[in-house]
Amino acid sequence: MLNRKVLSALGVLLGAAPAVAYDSSYNMPVGVTQIAREVHSLHMIVFWICVAIAVAVFGAMIYSIIAFRKSKGAVADTTMLHSTIVEVIWTTIPVLILVGMAVPAAKTLVRMDDTRNAELSIKITGYQWKWQYEYLGKGISFYSTLGAESNYARQLHSGIDPNTVKDYLLEVDHEVVVPVDTKVRLLLTANDVIHSWWVPDFAVKKDAIPGFINEAWFKSEKIGHYTGQCTELCGRDHGFMPIVVNVVSKEDFARWVADQQAAAKAAAEGAAPTATTATTIAPAASAAAAR
Amino acid sequence: MAHADTHAAHDHDHDHKPSGIGRWLFATNHKDIGTLYLLFALLMFFIGGAMALAIRAELYKPGLQFFDPGFYNSLLTSHALVMIFGAVMPAFVGLANWMIPLQIGAPDMALPRMNNYSFWILPFAFTLLLSSFFTAGGGPAGGWTLYPPLSLQAGDSFPLTIFAIHMMGASSIMGAINVIVTIMNMRAPGMTLLKLPLFCWTWLITAYLLIAVMPVLAGAVTMLLTDHYFGTSFFNPAGGGDPVMFQHIFWFFGHPEVYILILPAFGIVSEIIPTFARKPLFGYDAMVYATASIAFLSFIVWAHHMFTVGMPLAGEMFFMLSTMLIAIPTGVKVFNWTATMWKGSMTFEPPMLFALAFLFLFTIGGFSGLMLAIAPADFQYQDTYFVVAHFHYVLVPGAVFAIMAAVYYWLPKWTGHMYNMRLANWHFWVSTVSVNVLFFPQHFLGLAGMPRRIPDYSTQFTDWNMVSSVGGFVFGFSQILFVILIWQCVRGGAKATDKVWDGLSHGLEWTVPSPAPYHSFDTPPEVH
Numbered sequence: 117m118l119n120r121k122v123l124s125a126l127g128v129l130l131g132a133a134p135a136v137a138y139d140s141s142y143n144m145p146v147g148v149t150q151i152a153r154e155v156h157s158l159h160m161i162v163f164w165i166c167v168a169i170a171v172a173v174f175g176a177m178i179y180s181i182i183a184f185r186k187s188k189g190a191v192a193d194t195t196m197l198h199s200t201i202v203e204v205i206w207t208t209i210p211v212l213i214l215v216g217m218a219v220p221a222a223k224t225l226v227r228m229d230d231t232r233n234a235e236l237s238i239k240i241t242g243y244q245w246k247w248q249y250e251y252l253g254k255g256i257s258f259y260s261t262l263g264a265e266s267n268y269a270r271q272l273h274s275g276i277d278p279n280t281v282k283d284y285l286l287e288v289d290h291e292v293v294v295p296v297d298t299k300v301r302l303l304l305t306a307n308d309v310i311h312s313w314w315v316p317d318f319a320v321k322k323d324a325i326p327g328f329i330n331e332a333w334f335k336s337e338k339i340g341h342y343t344g345q346c347t348e349l350c351g352r353d354h355g356f357m358p359i360v361v362n363v364v365s366k367e368d369f370a371r372w373v374a375d376q377q378a379a380a381k382a383a384a385e386g387a388a389p390t391a392t393t394a395t396t397i398a399p400a401a402s403a404a405a406a407r
Numbered sequence: 408m409a410h411a412d413t414h415a416a417h418d419h420d421h422d423h424k425p426s427g428i429g430r431w432l433f434a435t436n437h438k439d440i441g442t443l444y445l446l447f448a449l450l451m452f453f454i455g456g457a458m459a460l461a462i463r464a465e466l467y468k469p470g471l472q473f474f475d476p477g478f479y480n481s482l483l484t485s486h487a488l489v490m491i492f493g494a495v496m497p498a499f500v501g502l503a504n505w506m507i508p509l510q511i512g513a514p515d516m517a518l519p520r521m522n523n524y525s526f527w528i529l530p531f532a533f534t535l536l537l538s539s540f541f542t543a544g545g546g547p548a549g550g551w552t553l554y555p556p557l558s559l560q561a562g563d564s565f566p567l568t569i570f571a572i573h574m575m576g577a578s579s580i581m582g583a584i585n586v587i588v589t590i591m592n593m594r595a596p597g598m599t600l601l602k603l604p605l606f607c608w609t610w611l612i613t614a615y616l617l618i619a620v621m622p623v624l625a626g627a628v629t630m631l632l633t634d635h636y637f638g639t640s641f642f643n644p645a646g647g648g649d650p651v652m653f654q655h656i657f658w659f660f661g662h663p664e665v666y667i668l669i670l671p672a673f674g675i676v677s678e679i680i681p682t683f684a685r686k687p688l689f690g691y692d693a694m695v696y697a698t699a700s701i702a703f704l705s706f707i708v709w710a711h712h713m714f715t716v717g718m719p720l721a722g723e724m725f726f727m728l729s730t731m732l733i734a735i736p737t738g739v740k741v742f743n744w745t746a747t748m749w750k751g752s753m754t755f756e757p758p759m760l761f762a763l764a765f766l767f768l769f770t771i772g773g774f775s776g777l778m779l780a781i782a783p784a785d786f787q788y789q790d791t792y793f794v795v796a797h798f799h800y801v802l803v804p805g806a807v808f809a810i811m812a813a814v815y816y817w818l819p820k821w822t823g824h825m826y827n828m829r830l831a832n833w834h835f836w837v838s839t840v841s842v843n844v845l846f847f848p849q850h851f852l853g854l855a856g857m858p859r860r861i862p863d864y865s866t867q868f869t870d871w872n873m874v875s876s877v878g879g880f881v882f883g884f885s886q887i888l889f890v891i892l893i894w895q896c897v898r899g900g901a902k903a904t905d906k907v908w909d910g911l912s913h914g915l916e917w918t919v920p921s922p923a924p925y926h927s928f929d930t931p932p933e934v935h
Contacts, residue, residue, distance in 0.1 A: 140855070141851065141855050141867060141868075141870065141871065142850075142851035142854065142855060142871070143851070143854050143855070144787055144854045144855075145855075145856070151783075154783070155783050155784055155786070155787055158781055158783055158784050159778065159781075159784045159787065162777065162778050162781055162784065163778065166774040166777060166778065169774070170770070170771075170774060173741060173742070173745060173770065174767060174770075176745050176749070177745050177748065177763075177766060177767065180745065180748040180749050180751065180753070181748070181753065181763070184684070184748065184749065184750055184751045184752060184753055185752070185753045185754070185755075186685070186752045186753060186754045187754070190750075190751070190752045190753070191752055192684065192685040192686040192750065192751045192752040192911070193686065193750040193751075194685075194686055194687060194911075196686065196689065196746070196749070196750055197687055197689065197690075197691075198689065198690050198691070198692070198693075199690070202690075202746070203690055203693045203739065206738065206739060206742045207735060207738075207739060210734055210735050210738045211735060214731045214732070214734060214735070217731070217781065218727070218728060218731060221727065221781045221782065221783055221784070222724060222727070224783040225720065225723060225724060225727070225782050225783050226720065228783055228786070229720045229723075269470065270470065270471060270863055271471065272471040272472075272474070272475060273471075274470070274471075276470075277470070278469040278470045278863075278866055279469070279866050279869075281866075283865070284469060284865050284866050285469075285863065285864065285865045286865045304717075308556065309554075309556045309557040309560070310554060310556070310557065310650060312715060312789075312790060314790075314858070316787060316856045319783075319786060319787055320786070321715050321786045321787065321789055321790075322715055322717060322786075323715050323716045323717060325644075325650055325651060325716065325717070326556060326644040326645075326650065327644025327645075327648075327649070327650065328644075328650075328651065328717065330716075330717035331717070344856070345856075345858050345861070346858070347715075347789065347790040347791065347858040347859075348554075348715075348790060349480070349549065349550045349554070349557065349860045350557060351477075351480070351548075351549075351557055351560065352475075352476045352477040352480065352548075353476060354476075354480070354860060354861060355476060355858075355860075355861030355862050355863050355864070356476075356863070
């Protein structure tokens with residue numbers, strides 16, 4: 117809260133509050149979680165502090181360039197060589213500014229790290245080049261790959277104008293569905309190389325690393341579609357493994373879970389002849405069913 | 408007899424140059440080796456630049472126009488390796504070779520044959536690296552950071568890349584040893600360490616960084632090699648290895664490496680600003696201590712490159728706070744440069760223009776660096792174009808502009824000719840405007856959500872990518888002016904005086920004739 121007050125105060129001071137664009141093509145989205153808003157305000161605070169320092173430092177440089185030029189008859193003061201007091205001042209002031217930044221940053225960092233009391237856990241596995249989502253304890257599992265339309269358009273010399281494709285490169289065949297106002301814990305890993313799962317609106321970016329399980333969480337306060345992309349170079353099609361999270365109401369989520377479980381059950385029964393191996397390949401089988 | 412002796416000595420001083428190709432192949436003269444390094448760096452700057460333009464061409468609009476995504480990854484990987492190890496580092500070593508003996512009053516570098524060796528490794532290293540484009544599977548495509556397991560998926564380019572990196576590292580270490588031995592042992596009488604020109608100081612510290620971290624990189628890539636070919640599992644999780652360990656080792660090298668790429672630039676700017684402000688550098692001691700502090704901090708901040716790997720909270724906290732500390736000595740440097748200009752008497756010759764552009768634009772890169780240090784916000788910035796904008800601001804209008812400033816500053820001393828000022832001013836203004844058109848919009852792209860290292864993007868990123876690409880092409884082609892200017896200056900031009908610049912003449916290099924004689928300072932000058 118304090119952060120936002122400081123931010124708006126700074127914005128008003130600089131008369132630039134309206135220039136702070138949200139969800140624009142040139143700034144970070146505010147996002148739809150408490151954490152995302154905190155991160156956004158941290159970003160803006162540090163940004164405005166940098167602007168303020170820049171005004172002071174660049175101002176001094178520009179003033180020197182204008183005022184102390186030989187062509188204007190300026191004579192150099194060659195006795196001005198050193199000043200311990202000045203050095204101490206311009207070491208101390210930055211220290212204070214940094215402490216001012218570090219305190220809110222550390223607080224947010226601590227909150228981001230706290231994955232306790234999650235109401236839903238999803239295990240996310242990165243593959244070259246798709247994501248697998250497993251809803252722990254719910255028997256739901258599926259793969260999510262780039263949507264077909266984008267996939268046609270993105271081929272070299274496809275002849276398809278990407279501007280004609282809706283949500284080009286940000287659409288998938290199977291969206292992750294999560295309930296609104298619910299703390300969702302993510303368990304991230306990978307099966308081949310390192311990937312990174314990023315949804316800017318949740319301010320969640322975490323690497324999915326083979327042999328490791330990383331944790332992250334978000335609690336979306338708004339229903340809607342939120343997109344993101346893999347952000348760790350993972351080979352040829354790194355640019356083509358998007359993430360789409362569909363945040364729905366709790367009732368819609370319950371219905372979706374029931375539908376998925378029914379479909380998975382039907383698929384498992386359909387695959388009865390290979391029942392002995394079904395337990396080990398269950399995720400893949402249900403994913404196939406989900407397709 | 409006396410006459411003959413003098414004549415012989417004179418001969419030795421000024422005229423005895425080996426001739427033909429042998430002068431360059433078997434070069435032991437610090438000026439010849441410096442020239443070789445600088446020309447090599449210029450060539451690599453254009454090769455790496457051509458790759459960058461290919462990347463900007465592909466990114467001009469959404470959809471894949473020219474390249475397969477795999478080839479695109481090879482381009483961006485090689486662009487980074489060529490620019491870092493082929494262009495910026497050799498350019499600084501070239502400047503060190505030319506200028507350190509001249510600035511400290513020494514006749515040559517301390518270890519001339521090793522000097523020759525350290526240069527001549529480089530053309531072979533880069534031939535290997537670039538020839539990997541013609542192997543099965545194409546060039547290295549895992550990013551210059553070589554993160555496993557991805558880098559282990561490489562084809563035949565892999566051993567070539569690793570061996571090339573080993574050779575570059577050996578070359579850098581030899582260059583660094585030479586710099587340290589020269590500065591420590593060959594200073595003119597009276598030149599105490601705290602009278603050393605700042606370019607020498609920053610290079611001395613850089614050389615220690617190089618010796619400390621290049622072996623770390625060599626170790627990391629050797630472990631990759633054995634993982635790939637000899638069945639070890641240092642980084643392979645399937646065999647119990649740890650891919651994150653590679654990142655820690657790599658960035659323990661990588662962060663000091665970042666300062667290896669910028670500290671000599673600080674030194675250059677600290678030489679140029681006093682000259683054209685006609686006022687000695689403000690706070691010399693503070694500048695030296697700030698440089699040393701930055702070098703020390705560079706060893707304890709590496710994991711800020713990997714905030715998203717899932718470190719424990721305490722680790723993230725430590726690396727966030729230690730990284731923020733870097734702003735303090737860096738700020739001290741910027742403030743001291745500003746104070747040097749304050750109450751000066753400034754003129755704006757090309758070296759000063761480039762140094763001023765450095766001052767403004769490097770500082771912008773510093774601001775985005777401070778933003779990146781804030782770990783919670785870094786989760787949003789990490790691996791996006793915001794990072795690309797940040798490190799290009801500190802490397803292009805930072806390191807590269809400082810190198811250009813140095814060339815414009817010392818070229819008359821090297822060639823004995825003044826260069827075409829009009830052309831130099833054109834080069835400066837076109838470069839400075841276009842470099843901002845090129846890199847500033849990338850901040851917006853990153854904040855709006857565009858990941859780095861992707862060959863194609865969602866359509867909402869189109870506008871800023873187009874702007875960036877236009878800037879890229881203008882910047883790239885404007886560098887041809889630089890080559891024309893150097894070519895003209897080598898061939899002829901108005902005679903340069905010993906002092907060259909009408910400014911505050913500081914440093915021993917301005918006491919020798921222009922062009923600097925082949926063997927300078929046979930008898931050491933006295934420094935008071």
